[in-house]
Amino acid sequence: MTRPDDVPRPDAEPDAPASLDAEVEDAVEHAVEDEVRAAVRQAVSVSVATGLYGISFGALSVVAGLDVAQTMALSLLMFSGGSQFALIGVVGAGGAPGAAIATAGFLGVRNALYGAQLGPLLALRSWHKVVAAQFTIDESTAVATAQRSRRAVRAGFWWTGVGIFVLWNAMTLVGALAGDALGDPRAWGLDAAAAAAFLALLWPRLAARAMQLAAAAAVVVAAALIPVAPGGVPVLAAAAVAIVIGQVDARRRRAPGRPAPDTDQHPGKESS
Amino acid sequence: MTSATVWVVVLAASAVCFALKLAGHLVPEHWLADERVARTAALVTAALLAALVTVQTVGDGQALVVDARLPALGVAAVALALRAPFIVVVVLAAATAAGLRALGWG
Numbered sequence A: 001m002t003r004p005d006d007v008p009r010p011d012a013e014p015d016a017p018a019s020l021d022a023e024v025e026d027a028v029e030h031a032v033e034d035e036v037r038a039a040v041r042q043a044v045s046v047s048v049a050t051g052l053y054g055i056s057f058g059a060l061s062v063v064a065g066l067d068v069a070q071t072m073a074l075s076l077l078m079f080s081g082g083s084q085f086a087l088i089g090v091v092g093a094g095g096a097p098g099a100a101i102a103t104a105g106f107l108g109v110r111n112a113l114y115g116a117q118l119g120p121l122l123a124l125r126s127w128h129k130v131v132a133a134q135f136t137i138d139e140s141t142a143v144a145t146a147q148r149s150r151r152a153v154r155a156g157f158w159w160t161g162v163g164i165f166v167l168w169n170a171m172t173l174v175g176a177l178a179g180d181a182l183g184d185p186r187a188w189g190l191d192a193a194a195a196a197a198f199l200a201l202l203w204p205r206l207a208a209r210a211m212q213l214a215a216a217a218a219v220v221v222a223a224a225l226i227p228v229a230p231g232g233v234p235v236l237a238a239a240a241v242a243i244v245i246g247q248v249d250a251r252r253r254r255a256p257g258r259p260a261p262d263t264d265q266h267p268g269k270e271s272s
Numbered sequence B: 001m002t003s004a005t006v007w008v009v010v011l012a013a014s015a016v017c018f019a020l021k022l023a024g025h026l027v028p029e030h031w032l033a034d035e036r037v038a039r040t041a042a043l044v045t046a047a048l049l050a051a052l053v054t055v056q057t058v059g060d061g062q063a064l065v066v067d068a069r070l071p072a073l074g075v076a077a078v079a080l081a082l083r084a085p086f087i088v089v090v091v092l093a094a095a096t097a098a099g100l101r102a103l104g105w106g
Helices: A018-054 A054-063 A068-078 A081-091 A099-120 A126-134 A138-143 A150-182 A188-206 A211-224 A235-253 B003-026 B029-033 B035-058 B069-081 B086-102
Strands: none
Touching: A018 A138, A018 A150, A054 A068, A054 A081, A054 A188, A054 B003, A054 B086, A068 A099, A081 A099, A081 A138, A081 A188, A081 A235, A081 B003, A081 B035, A081 B069, A099 A126, A099 A150, A099 A235, A099 B003, A099 B035, A126 A150, A126 B003, A138 A150, A150 B003, A188 A211, A188 B029, A188 B035, A188 B069, A188 B086, A211 B035, A211 B069, A235 B035, B029 B069, B035 B069, B069 B086
């Protein structure tokens, strides 16, 4: 990766005119500014699209039994779509408090990985990191890591993170107030909307073979446990299955040269 | 859950989620750079979401039921395959379930 603003000054010939040096610097400066503007545009469009579905979170949260203040607390303090939907899903299904906290936490683990990825790219001072942490979500990470120069990485991260935060919270409030006024949630199909919301969060992750396998195993395990286990347990059990699949998959990858017991002759079969 | 319990859950889970976010920014980079950690976390995320889809679609307390939610999820899947935006997917699913119930099924 080249980072235009990290590039050392071009080594000009000792007798080269000083203006050439300045011209190159000028061109780099313009390129970086263009990239920053593009990052901000991208951030704004992602913010609007993501912020809008705060409406569905707000409505589904009050339907699940949380009040408007609790719903807003989740969007302000937790601020991570997957974890928020998971928490209200477990609460709505009558799960235990511990299961609700654990499920939301497990879905938040990926944000730790995002933070580790963003740390060196953003290169922030210590207390700025604390603020940046709250805005570390799928979308801000995606926009930030798609940029090349440090200024564009920072612009992409902050504009996306803060933009979504503002819109997500505003739309959550709209949804929560609307959900409160709706009456019977089943008549409006809101229970099906909750399932569809999870499916939409899952969909883009299903490109890789191992992810499809983990998702399929999770469906089977969850469905099998619903009739026999207390609320929340079917979801957590699915996480345990995924960890096992991850270990098996890793072991398989670590020994690529070892001949497999079955007739696995295709070198390209070890897909992602 | 009582309202007070829900508050405890909301605040505790929010604290856990923030701690995870902050940990990522503070730990030395190489700790989480291990590819196995990243892959397992991605698998866990997919499995949790798939399990949540299942519970929300066919769960009813401790019973497995087939009702208007299942065809609604099918409509959502078709919409996602056609690259519809999130809000459209959710609205179509709700409309499908609401429509079927208005017709007296599910």
